[in-house]
Amino acid sequence: MILTITPNPALDVTYHLQRVHWGDVNRVEAVSETAGGKGVNVARVLHQLGEPVTCTGFLGGETGERLRGLLTGVEQRWVAVSAPTRRTTAVVDSTGTTLFNEPGAPVPDEAWTRLRTLATDLVGDGDVVVASGSMPPGTSEAAVTSLVTTVVKRGAHVVVDTSGPLLRAAARAGATLVKPNHHELRAATGRDDVLAGARVLLGDGAGCVVVSRAEAGLLAVVRQDTDADDPLRTWHARPGSVVRGNPTGAGDAAVAALARALHRSDRPLPDIVAAQLADAVALSAAAVAKPVAGEVDLAFYRRARSAVVMSGPDDR
């Protein structure tokens, strides 16, 4: 099974207006709500693909209950916390979208313990755990390390898509695959060069680094057990054409594709990445083609797959 963890989910609220007057008073014409958070998006994409998936993370308050009610069809096993789940507010008018992300509330250690226990109960050999999105304020490296270590010990794969020192902590704890975007990679490693940055995370202990680079597609770097001086293999996968739409959720679709690939195959990691990176790019493009984050255009996905331009592996 695939378990997605959203440590800091959000009730995504959208304010619709004809035209925002910045610095002034605006009457919102319509308000809509969706279940948000990167791990929630990954779960929704997997569900849309017909893949069995369970959603967890920390949920609280009325906002949390609303999120739960909006996430129809997906198996949910949230860890209850007392602080209300945060909101994001997207302001959409005819000129574009401005997004405001609330930071969320800190999560007590005992809730992290309950999350680890839940993960231990649910997953075993060959399962995949995805931890995606921002962490609650004040999350310690120890909490992330402990979660990743626990899951790895169960024999499951761990895919982590977060940022900053906690991304490094996940890599050090032995995450199977980490997926920063190029900005997050630079911020976490201090390296301007993508390959140099990926090398840092592999040095930390990650099995594979997949870097999402917007229209430039995905770059994957995998360690291989050889005696070569630099035992890394690298692939690029680019979409066949530039897709217009909503890029929010594109990275989550890529993560969903990679999690599915890990779940379906017991081949070595380099082989899985080589075989499935193009698929991840196509699913990512199919997410851009849909206006709502966490949804993919399945017809577009099928068409896009054959158009992806794959290069590599480059032995470096």
Add this chain to the structure above:
Amino acid sequence: MILTITPNPALDVTYHLQRVHWGDVNRVEAVSETAGGKGVNVARVLHQLGEPVTCTGFLGGETGERLRGLLTGVEQRWVAVSAPTRRTTAVVDSTGTTLFNEPGAPVPDEAWTRLRTLATDLVGDGDVVVASGSMPPGTSEAAVTSLVTTVVKRGAHVVVDTSGPLLRAAARAGATLVKPNHHELRAATGRDDVLAGARVLLGDGAGCVVVSRAEAGLLAVVRQDTDADDPLRTWHARPGSVVRGNPTGAGDAAVAALARALHRSDRPLPDIVAAQLADAVALSAAAVAKPVAGEVDLAFYRRARSAVVMSGPDDR
């Protein structure tokens, strides 16, 4: 007693950021919440002045409960509704404030009936009822008319600060005093000239029209029972100096001062307005001097009173 009615209250949420990037993703640094709505602000100002005041209106959901918890010290007698109380979201950065007002949810007729019953139970001869702010979407003129008529029949004064056709409905139902700002007056009456607009509302049936005009202060027009061709008396009151600060809530402070004046005096309406319009301007300026709507700077208020420039009455 003074009863303030907020038909469409709001949980006022403020997002604090260093600098907003419009059209992009923003991380909110801090989130704060206050009890909002114009009637709530009026009640908070009256409470700060030591005036006994009760707050009512329609309240629902967790947002409603949070509003109730934030409105400390003020007697609250809300009418419960099932729809959650709306939010407003203020985005504050170093360059200014942008406000987004959610429309709120419609209120069923039976809830309006419960509100009328509550008002009937609570108020009697010489009491003052203040109805302030926007009405829930879909509010009928009949609901407003019925509320104002009920209260007037009880011998209480009614002060109404709302906009559009429902302001006209309140005037026609015999509101003691209506307080539009100059924009709302123009929108409700179609008259560019303030005096011409006020005359329309007096013609509808309002006892007094007080128009708030930002730095230009307050203009009051009152009917008097004479045999003159045009039995209207007019006063202007202007602050002694321009006050810098937050103008949100300035009109609510003026309404609070006028409600207190009506409550304390049984003299004829023109006499009350003549004696207390300067006070309303000073309290309004004292609200601008405070950064939070619904609060007044009491020391500033005492100093500002003597500086108000009063002109009129002009018999027109």
